Amino acid sequence: MQVRFPKWDFSKVRAHWAPHREFAQMQNAASTVPAYIEPYLVKVMLQAQAALPTRHEKLHKDLAIFIKQEMQHCRQHLLFNKALRADGYEGMLAIEKEYEADYDRFLKTKSLRFNVAYSEGFEAVSSVAVDNFFEDFAPFLDGADAEAVEMWKWHLAEEYEHREVAHDVYHALFGRGPIAYLYRIWAFFYAVKHIRGHVRKVQTYLLEKDREGMSAEERAASIARQQHVQQVTGRHAKAHLKRILSPFYKPADRLPPQGLQEVLDRYARKPAAATA
Structure with a gap:
């Protein structure tokens, strides 16, 4: 593990950064999550660090x-989301602020x-997005803005x-008994419901x-494209859920999807050259 500092210019990124506009907007809705959940x-x-025994x-x-990786994820998504709002979607911000207030309340x-x-x-459910971007989304990413794609792949590679x-x-602080397991599962579903609820609000907006002014036929076609993205996104969700809900769940056992390591290597900091 290491902290990476990629540099991208999102000033030219548009909300429809992929030819499949519904796909782009669905990912744009998801991009509002890291801006607030990462802090x-x-x-x-x-x-937790303060409570964790030194052993x-x-x-x-x-x-x-x-912690440092998550700070970088937040920074990049804030810049990306700023470009989206500037492209005519200022209404995102009011929904984002409600979401931000939830985390302030939790704390x-x-x-x-x-x-x-x-x-x-949250970290557990991110496994679905990791596999989506590296294994399932290739048809949607064809012809997409390279910096938007790289930002997502870098972020999700570090999530892996x-x-x-x-x-x-969690287990170091709260144990591995049946109560700890049941609480983990309850909190997992709580987190999924909360995050999904926010994403759906932004996605709907x-x-x-985008559908304002569309004909009935155009709107139906747009909804069909959205449903196709949803179908592809959920393709492996049950398999992930089965692993996560197991009392023997070990995230470390997950294998990386093809291409993930190359992304980590691409943004890795090079070791300092030895001085004579």
């Missing part, structure tokens, strides 16, 4: 990198156990790279704005 994750994991030396090191009113378990749930950190933190 929340950072704050939660800083609290977990490797986990402390991994957690420090995890103020929920226990560390809840916040760590929620974070673990640190896939076990939040899971290990973006797609309905």
Whole structure:
């Protein structure tokens, strides 16, 4: 694991950054999640770091990198989302602010156990997006803006790279017994419902704005394209869910999809040259 600092210019990115406009807008809705959940994750994991016994030396090191990676994810998505709003979708912001307020409330009113378990749930469900972008979305990405595609692949490759950190933190702090397992599963479904609810609000706004002025035939075709993206996105969801819900779930055992390591290597920091 390492922290990477990619540099992209999103000033020319448009909301329809892929030829399949419904696909682009559905990913744009998803892009609002990291802008707010990542700062929340950072704050939660800083609290967890303070509570984590010093004997977990490797986990402390991994957690420090995890926190810095998430900060970079937030930064890039904020820049990307700013470009989307500037392209005529300013109405996103009001929905985003409601979502941001939820995380502020969680930090103020929920226990560390809840916040760590929620974070673990988000990290677990990200496995679906990882496989989608590297294995399922190639037809949608053909002809897409290269920087938008790279941003998503870099982010999701790092989600894979640190896939076990939040899971290990949860169990290090709260144990591995049946109560810890049941709480993890409950928090997973809570997180999925909460995040999905927000994404659907943004998605509805973006797609309905695009459909303004469409004929009935054009609207039906747009809805059909949206449904196709949803079908492809959910293709492997049941298999992921089966793994996540197992009492023996180990994120570290997940294998990387083809092409993921190449993305990590492409943005890796080169070791400093030895001085004579």
